[in-house]
Amino acid sequence: MVPHRAVYDFQLDNASREMTAVGIFGRMVHEITGSACEGYTIRASFIVRVYTEGMPIRLMNQEIKAYEAGDGSIFSFDIKKTMEQNIEKSIEGVAERTQDETLVKVKKPKENVYKLAKADFPITSLKNIIRQAKAGHRFYHATLFDGDNGGDKVIKTSVVIGEKKKSISNSEIKELKKLNESSYWHVTISHFDDTKNKDGLPIYRESFHLYENGVMRDLFIDYGDFSIRSKLKSLQFFDKKNNLDNCKH
Secondary structure, eight states: OOOEEEEEEEEEEEEOTTOOEEEEEEEEEEEEEEETTTEEEEEEEEEEEEEETTSOOEEEEEEEEEEEOTTSOEEEEEEEEEETTEEEEEEEEEEEEOSSEEEEEEEESSOEEEEEEOOBOHHHHHHHHHHHHHTTOOEEEEEEOOSOGGGOOOEEEEEEEEEEEOOOOGGGHHHHTTSSOOOEEEEEEEEEOTTTOTTSOOSEEEEEEEOTTSOEEEEEEEOSSEEEEEEEEEEEEOOHHHHHTTOOO
């Protein structure tokens, strides 16, 4: 997992007739620093503009600050969602992966403790995809906890991994030259929440090209009623030495 900062521009790809939005545009910034020794810090922001016929433009923003221990045992999260500068949701807490369960202690919006099914945290989940891909495995199931949705549930996932490829899309060649390798896997992940969808259908499905160093591009997310597509616009790698100064082994 290489420390990096990636910037993606995304827009509405398709929408059903029931959708009132006629346009969705935005930018996502995703930053990972740290190492397996000292743990990983995750910072992400999503700024979205929603265009609806006959309505003012709506501005939505989500900011995520998180830390995951290098061994995947601890995950602290701070998630804020705003609509037109008004805070709609603020979630803060710490989760611990034990031998039998995921123990979540939520601090905000109010203190609570949840004992959930054993799950992987985001960095561990991404590492497992790469590990499965390198081993030649094409399909597997996993359980994820990322702190979203109130921090009171885990999400079941089905992961499909394609063959390793070397082709690069022309629109992103300049940015992807910063990658040490050009090979990637096409990954599709279906996310399931049985408390919301009783019919067994995924709440959303995402697909992307994943490099061995953890960088993603060509992200596509299908929510059922609408889908969005993103392109990698900027990529910056951080000096590993700076991230290993406090690493003792």
